[in-house]
Amino acid sequence: MVADERPPRSRPPDLTAPRRPNRDAGAELTAADRDASAELTAADRDACAELTAGLRAAYDAAADGWADGPGPMYTPLAQELAAAAPAPLAGATVLDLGAGLGDAGRAALAAGARQVVAADLSATMLRGGATAARPGQPMPHPVAADATALPFRDRSFDVVLAAFCLNHLADLTAGLAEARRVGAALAASMFAPGWTHPAKDAVDQVLRAFGYRPPAWHAALNPGSRASDPAQLTAAAAAAGFARVQVHTADVPTGLSTPAELASWHGPRRPVHGIT
Numbered sequence: 001m002v003a004d005e006r007p008p009r010s011r012p013p014d015l016t017a018p019r020r021p022n023r024d025a026g027a028e029l030t031a032a033d034r035d036a037s038a039e040l041t042a043a044d045r046d047a048c049a050e051l052t053a054g055l056r057a058a059y060d061a062a063a064d065g066w067a068d069g070p071g072p073m074y075t076p077l078a079q080e081l082a083a084a085a086p087a088p089l090a091g092a093t094v095l096d097l098g099a100g101l102g103d104a105g106r107a108a109l110a111a112g113a114r115q116v117v118a119a120d121l122s123a124t125m126l127r128g129g130a131t132a133a134r135p136g137q138p139m140p141h142p143v144a145a146d147a148t149a150l151p152f153r154d155r156s157f158d159v160v161l162a163a164f165c166l167n168h169l170a171d172l173t174a175g176l177a178e179a180r181r182v183g184a185a186l187a188a189s190m191f192a193p194g195w196t197h198p199a200k201d202a203v204d205q206v207l208r209a210f211g212y213r214p215p216a217w218h219a220a221l222n223p224g225s226r227a228s229d230p231a232q233l234t235a236a237a238a239a240a241g242f243a244r245v246q247v248h249t250a251d252v253p254t255g256l257s258t259p260a261e262l263a264s265w266h267g268p269r270r271p272v273h274g275i276t
């Protein structure tokens, strides 16, 4: 979990207003932090853009099957994340970042959040969330957006929940800085390093035999994601301006146990819930 210590916002946000430059976060970055982010070369930025485009396409393609495939595994993890929010959700304005079908946002609404925005790179995932909603169920407001360039004013949200989103960011520090700019506190989850399951290798082997090859974005981001490494995550959060950072690992039952269930979930590969 990542949180800073600024007092809560005193007036409701105008979420539709155009985004302002990130002066607030920039003011608290050290010169070294700024030097570090300045080290991204034009080639690095092109590579990030290419990975992001690949991710968007992958999640657009996965959206139709999400609710009957990986979705149910992510639901309890999103609920756990909402329960671990570093500030009260009741009455809060919440951003569900990398919302997918919006499980974390719905958990925030169930906890009494006043307003929830679901932001995701994939508009198709967001549409899937709207389709999956039960009649009369309060729903987050969907906004298609990239976590590294959010279309919201500074301090629009009391809490940002990022369930399995940061692990997808090629520029982790940029994503954390945006979360900090728009929110007063952040809770984020990702798969902890080192998880394995007896059925996983068998499933991977069969998938490979049938020609499955992990796409470039998966190979580049997921297995070695900086976000999954507590030390690197903490350093990136500090570089993004968070004053107080806590990382802990929790075991959350996902109901994912048979090879068939693992095969239906062949996106992210390491299902240990690291709430950070």
Ligand SMILES: C[S@@+](CC[C@H](N)C(=O)[O-])C[C@H]1O[C@@H](n2cnc3c(N)ncnc32)[C@H](O)[C@@H]1O
Pocket (backbone or CB within 6 Å): 052, 055, 056, 059, 071, 074, 075, 078, 097, 098, 099, 100, 101, 102, 103, 104, 119, 120, 121, 122, 125, 145, 146, 147, 148, 162, 163, 164, 165, 168, 169, 268
């Ligand atoms: C593993 S899914 C998790 C979805 C949902 N949070 C959950 O827990 O069920 C990751 C989500 O992050 C989104 N995502 C990946 N990169 C993103 C980015 N740069 N900005 C916004 N969303 C992103 C994907 O489109 C996808 O919906």
